[in-house]
Amino acid sequence: MDFALPPEIDAIRMRVRDFVDTKLIPLEADRANYDEHENIHPDVLKRMRAEAKAAGLWALQMPKARGGGGLSVVGMAACYEEMNRSIFGPVVFNSAAPDDGNMIVLEKVATEAQKARWLQPIIDGDVQSSFAMTEPDGCGSDPSLTYTRAEKMQGGWRVTGRKHYITGAGESKHFLLIARTSDDDRRGLTCFLFHADQPGWRIIRRIPIMGPEEHGGHCEIEFDGLEIPDENVLMGIGDGLKLTQIRLGTARLTHCMRWLGMGRRALEIAMERIAVRESFGQKLIDRESVQGLVGQAAMELEIGRLLTMKAAWVLDQGGFARKEVSMAKIVVADALHKSVDTALQLLGARGYSKDTPVEWMYRYARQARLVDGASEVHRMVLANFLRREGRDFFAWGAHG
Known part of the structure; x- marks a missing residue:
């Protein structure tokens, strides 16, 4: 190994x-x-x-x-x-x-x-894109609660409904849209491609959020007769849930990859400061209580790295890595918050101010336990795997 x-x-x-x-x-x-x-x-x-x-x-x-x-x-x-x-x-x-x-x-x-x-x-890099799935009264972690509907018409589909928290929508030109095309439990959703310049949809508002925003923000959008030709169906009619699972598996893991870097940087900033900051005759890094804080945060980041790499390896072997991605998503989200919170605490007022990017990271980090499936949902996924697999849950091979 x-x-x-x-x-x-x-x-x-x-x-x-x-x-x-x-x-x-x-x-x-x-x-x-x-x-x-x-x-x-x-x-x-x-x-x-x-x-x-x-x-x-x-x-x-x-x-x-x-x-x-x-x-x-x-x-x-x-x-x-x-x-x-x-x-x-x-x-x-x-x-x-x-x-x-x-x-x-x-x-x-x-x-x-x-x-x-x-x-x-x-x-x-000529255009931005968005993935329009989440709805005000419907799907978040559960895509089956999709109420935006696409109805068949001659040569294509007409879409009505509403989405919200659609990242980047304010600047995006290319959209992947999940809409309901039937009431079938497994094959009721379809993914469509549309361009921002098409009529029949609008941005209702750019939703204010707690943390820093991606370019284009997080928007609430409405569809009122958007027409999409058959050629812009992605995969096939009824494959929307499958496509969502394909997309979110790797996408969740790339969040973990990026969050690990942010957590590392927060600790780097803190370590640089506590190595020179003196209090009551002793550098902060020499205090046992401070060593405990940074040691714990570093360990949690490393655990997250190992889980992320295990999931990445399974994906490279052709597996779906659902179990491995869920583990990484839970642990890395917590590790990011732990490392940034630790850094802010050790930096004191300097960390709470905008003199370092740590306060930026702190506000950003809270979303990690929510986006692409709340931590509670991923724990439920793991419990279901454990119930089905029993002791094979802990097998060393790649998992589908």
Whole structure:
């Protein structure tokens, strides 16, 4: 059992680390580099994306034939962690949600014509994309509670309904939409592709949130007769639930990959400070109580890394990794909050202020236990696996 990264992956990881250290982290200290929603300013993003492309670090999760880096899921885990040591990192490398998850699922299931029309512009960074599933009165963790409906018409479908908390919708041009096409429990949902310029839908509001926002925010949107041609059905009629499961498996894990990098960075900031900060005649790092705090946070991050890498390995072996992804999602969400909360506590007022990005991370981190399935839902998934598998729950092989 070898826990070392393959040399070729580690070399890319180190190039990502150097880019983050030299080009992105220095940007965080200047408020002029932020937009009004506390993300990287669009002008700065454009410049940094050009540099990432020039450095050969662009869309590393996509095939090389499409302009990406061709990384395995294990390679993604190693590199995404390094990217998110900067709060600006993932979007600069075109590896941020929701574009990341949308690219991955389109590459897996779209036709070649659909890939050329809907996927390639996202890979190239020409458009943003959104995944429109969650509803005000319906689905969140449970996609079966989808009430937005697509009704068959000549040559296509007409959509009516409402979605909310749709990440990036304010700026997105390409949308993946989950809508109900029948009342069948398993095959009642279908995924459709549509462009922002099409009539029949509108953004009701950009929903204010607790933390910093992705570009395009989190929007509530309404469909009032959006017409979608048959050629823009993704997979097949009734395959919406299946597609959602395909997308969310890897997408949940990429969240974990990125969160590990953010948690590491928070501890790095704290460690640098407590190594020099003196109180009552002793440096903070020399105090046993402080050592306990940082040691616990570091251990929890490492446990999360091991679970994330196990899930990545299972995916690379062709498994679905549902059990492994759920474990990683629960543990890494908690580890992120633990590390950021620990860092803020040790930094004191400096951490609570905007003099470091730790307060930004703290507000961001609370969503981790909610997005892409609440922790409680993932625990339920694990309990159901345990009930079905018994002692095989702990088997060493890959799981479907």
